[in-house]
Structures are given as structure tokens and as C-alpha cells.
Amino acid sequence: MNSASSDADAPVRPRIVLGVGGGIAAYKACEVLRRLTESGHSVRVVPTEGALKFVGAATFEALSGQVVSADPFDDVHEVPHVKLGQNADLVVVAPATANLIAKAAHGLADDLLTNTLLTARCPVLLVPAMHTEMWEHPATQHNVALLRSRGVVVAEPASGRLTGKDTGKGRLPDPAEIVELARLLLVRSDALQRTLEGVHVAISAGGTREPLDPVRFIGNRSSGKQGYALARVAAQRGARVTLVAGNTADLATPAGVDLVRVGSAVELRDAMHKVAADADVVVMAAAVADFRPVSLSGHKIKKTSGDPDPISLTKNPDILAELVSARREGQVIVGFAAETGDETTSVLDYGRAKLQRKGCDLLVVNAVGDGKAFEQEDNAGWLLSKDGAETPIPHGPKTQVASAVWTRLPPACPSLSRLFSDQPAQKECP
Numbered sequence: 001m002n003s004a005s006s007d008a009d010a011p012v013r014p015r016i017v018l019g020v021g022g023g024i025a026a027y028k029a030c031e032v033l034r035r036l037t038e039s040g041h042s043v044r045v046v047p048t049e050g051a052l053k054f055v056g057a058a059t060f061e062a063l064s065g066q067v068v069s070a071d072p073f074d075d076v077h078e079v080p081h082v083k084l085g086q087n088a089d090l091v092v093v094a095p096a097t098a099n100l101i102a103k104a105a106h107g108l109a110d111d112l113l114t115n116t117l118l119t120a121r122c123p124v125l126l127v128p129a130m131h132t133e134m135w136e137h138p139a140t141q142h143n144v145a146l147l148r149s150r151g152v153v154v155a156e157p158a159s160g161r162l163t164g165k166d167t168g169k170g171r172l173p174d175p176a177e178i179v180e181l182a183r184l185l186l187v188r189s190d191a192l193q194r195t196l197e198g199v200h201v202a203i204s205a206g207g208t209r210e211p212l213d214p215v216r217f218i219g220n221r222s223s224g225k226q227g228y229a230l231a232r233v234a235a236q237r238g239a240r241v242t243l244v245a246g247n248t249a250d251l252a253t254p255a256g257v258d259l260v261r262v263g264s265a266v267e268l269r270d271a272m273h274k275v276a277a278d279a280d281v282v283v284m285a286a287a288v289a290d291f292r293p294v295s296l297s298g299h300k301i302k303k304t305s306g307d308p309d310p311i312s313l314t315k316n317p318d319i320l321a322e323l324v325s326a327r328r329e330g331q332v333i334v335g336f337a338a339e340t341g342d343e344t345t346s347v348l349d350y351g352r353a354k355l356q357r358k359g360c361d362l363l364v365v366n367a368v369g370d371g372k373a374f375e376q377e378d379n380a381g382w383l384l385s386k387d388g389a390e391t392p393i394p395h396g397p398k399t400q401v402a403s404a405v406w407t408r409l410p411p412a413c414p415s416l417s418r419l420f421s422d423q424p425a426q427k428e429c430p
Contacts, residue, residue: 020048023050090123101126104147127181136169159171202244203231294313334364352384367381
């Protein structure tokens with residue numbers, strides 16, 4: 001096969017314009033760029049002049065394999081100030097400074113990046129990074145609201161250490177999180193609409209650990225990535241999110257999310273009952289151990305020459321069933337079912353039975369094992385509703401599963417209809 005035919009048969013890579021604003025967080029754009037290119041995207045970096053004072057063009061060119069310029073008059077015969085926006089599948093700006101957000105909101109175009117933003121007709125994701133006072137300033141909040149009203153996705157910034165000794169809201173989200181949001185927008189352009197404003201969401205994530213002694217525990221392979229994806233998408237859709245996390249392999253806390261750490265199933269149970277008390281939606285995505293040891297050894301259990309003593313187990317509480325039983329009027333409960341199926345019963349049939357048994361409003365059913373779901377970046381499954389609807393969720397980023405859940409909420413929970421009164425009811429998730 002000749003090289004021409006090989007190129008013709010090669011899959012088309014999504015084209016992303018990565019804009020970089022002139023803030024100290026510009027150095028993190030290098031990690032965003034690396035992750036995007038390594039996951040198969042074609043990325044053209046368009047920095048501002050200010051960004052180039054933090055990170056040189058040579059760094060961006062080496063990581064992207066494409067020319068880098070901030071000036072619309074460079075290579076003017078190619079009309080880059082128009083073509084870049086016209087040809088892009090997605091524009092991501094990280095960091096987006098207060099100045100850059102203001103320019104985008106008011107249609108100013110004095111460099112290559114702001115010209116690109118004016119010509120782009122694809123999804124646009126602006127990821128703010130600035131000091132707390134700048135983020136909270138009425139002018140910035142007005143500009144953000146104006147951009148969102150036009151369909152631009154302006155992400156919620158993270159909280160944490162800023163420049164100098166300052167700490168607060170305005171930190172650039174983790175590069176891995178920015179990439180996940182970008183991947184989701186490439187799959188579904190409306191996945192991050194602000195449909196959850198005013199909603200309090202409580203989500204559990206990760207696996208529980210049931211201690212045997214000070215060293216050992218009974219656990220499972222859940223990484224927590226699906227629960228974190230649910231929290232990430234909910235926060236970007238405008239919800240107030242409380243995430244109760246067990247073992248989550250040191251995942252970074254999603255931007256705009258309040259995190260509660262737990263260890264065992266009993267600790268998870270107590271925390272979920274507490275946060276569910278005033279939550280509108282409760283999602284049990286954690287992989288809770290079904291059993292725990294009856295007794296906990298106060299010292300490390302020693303290996304002896306004979307057979308080990310058997311470990312007596314007792315059942316852990318059924319947290320999902322308890323939450324369903326205790327829910328107040330109008331509260332929505334979403335469960336998860338990780339199933340393998342067997343010779344007589346399919347994964348989906350097990351999921352249907354669990355939905356009936358638990359009594360939750362929605363149930364996400366995942367096939368697990370053999371490299372599926374647990375510890376993976378992607379997921380797939382079915383979304384079952386108590387009204388009998390069954391919608392397959394295609395294989396894709398775990399944020400896609402999260403988007404399917406949040407998109408299904410309006411018809412699944414009439415009590416939240418006040419929040420969606422200006423939106424048409426959706427019969428199926430994407």
C-alpha cells in the first residue's frame with residue numbers, strides 16, 4: 001500500500017484550537033496540550049502575546065508539531081484569523097484571563113486568538129484562571145453570564161493556591177479535568193449546558209475498604225473515576241455538588257466540588273445520610289463492599305505455619321435501599337449496578353431486577369470485568385428508569401455517562417421541573 005492511500009485511510013483527527021491567555025497558569029497549558037495530542041487530537045496552539053511571556057512559542061511548537069503565532073498578520077496569505085475558527089471542531093482557552101473573557105464577551109478582536117473566537121462556530125470552552133477578587137468582580141461575572149447566554153461554555157474555576165500566598169476560587173482546574181471536558185464537548189456539544197443551577201447534588205464515588213487489621217483490608221477495584229465524572233459534569237452544569245469519596249486512587253477534586261473523605265462502608269453510609277438530608281438528587285456511584293469482618297484485629301495478623309484462621313464476615317448496610325426509604329418528597333435517587341452476568345442471566349436482566357428491588361428513580365447498569373468499567377477511562381452501559389425506559393449509553397468517556405444521567409433528570413423527576421421550565425422535555429438521554 002502506498003503512502004497516499006495510507007493517508008486517505010487514516011482516521012480524521014478532531015481539530016482543536018488551544019488558546020492560551022497571559023496568566024501564570026499558562027504553563028499548565030503545556031500539560032493540556034500533551035494530553036490532547038497523545039489522545040489523538042490535532043491541536044493548534046494560539047497564544048496571546050502575554051502568554052508567550054510565560055511559555056515560549058518553541059515549547060508549544062515542539063509539543064503540538066504545528067506553527068505557533070499570536071499575530072494575525074503572520075502567514076496572512078492563509079488568512080489564519082478566519083480559517084482557524086472556521087475549521088476547528090473545538091476551541092479551548094486555558095487559561096482564560098479576566099481580560100480575555102472581557103474581550104470575548106464584547107467581541108473585541110485585536111490578536112489572532114480573539115479573532116479566532118469570533119469566527120468559531122464550533123463549541124467553545126473557556127477555562128478561567130485569575131485571582132478570587134477578579135473572578136468575583138461584578139464585571140467578570142457579567143461577562144461570564146453574557147458568554148454563557150450565547151452558548152459558550154465557561155468552566156467553573158477550581159479553589160486552591162493562587163500566585164503568591166493567596167488561596168481561593170480562581171485556580172485553573174487540573175489539566176486532566178480540562179481534557180475530559182474537551183473530550184465530552186467533542187462527543188456532545190450541549191453536554192455542559194447550565195441545566196442544574198440551584199440543584200444540590202450528593203454523589204458517592206470510589207470503593208470502600210473494610211479493615212482486617214492495621215495493615216490489611218477487604219476492598220474492590222473501583223477507582224472512583226465514574227463518580228468523579230458525575231461530580232465534574234454536574235458542577236459545570238451549575239449544580240452545588242457534594243462528593244463523598246472512598247478509595248479514589250488520589251484523583252484530583254473536580255473544580256467547584258465539595259469533597260468528603262470516607263473509608264469503610266459504615267463511614268460512607270453515615271456521610272451519605274448526612275449530605276442527602278438537603279440534596280435534591282442523590283447518586284450512589286460508589287462500589288460499596290457487601291461484607292465486612294465481624295472483628296478487627298488490633299495488631300497485624302501474623303503468618304503462621306498452619307492454616308490461617310477463617311475470617312468471619314457480616315453484611316454491610318444496603319445504603320442505596322436506605323436512602324430510597326428515607327428520601328423526602330421530590331428527592332431523586334440514582335443507583336449504579338456493576339454486573340458481570342452469568343450462564344442464565346444477562347447483565348441487563350440483573351440491572352432490571354436491581355432497579356425493581358431498590359426502588360430508585362434511575363439505575364446505571366455497567367458490565368464489568370475483562371478491562372471494562374473499573375479502573376478505565378471510558379465506560380458504557382444502559383440507563384434504566386422506573387418508568388420503564390431503557391437507553392443504551394455508547395462506549396465513550398465516563399463524562400459521557402455522566403452527561404446521560406444529568407440529561408435524563410428532567411423527565412425522571414417531576415419535582416425538579418421548576419428548574420427546567422424553559423427547556424423542552426427530553427425523552428431519552430444521548
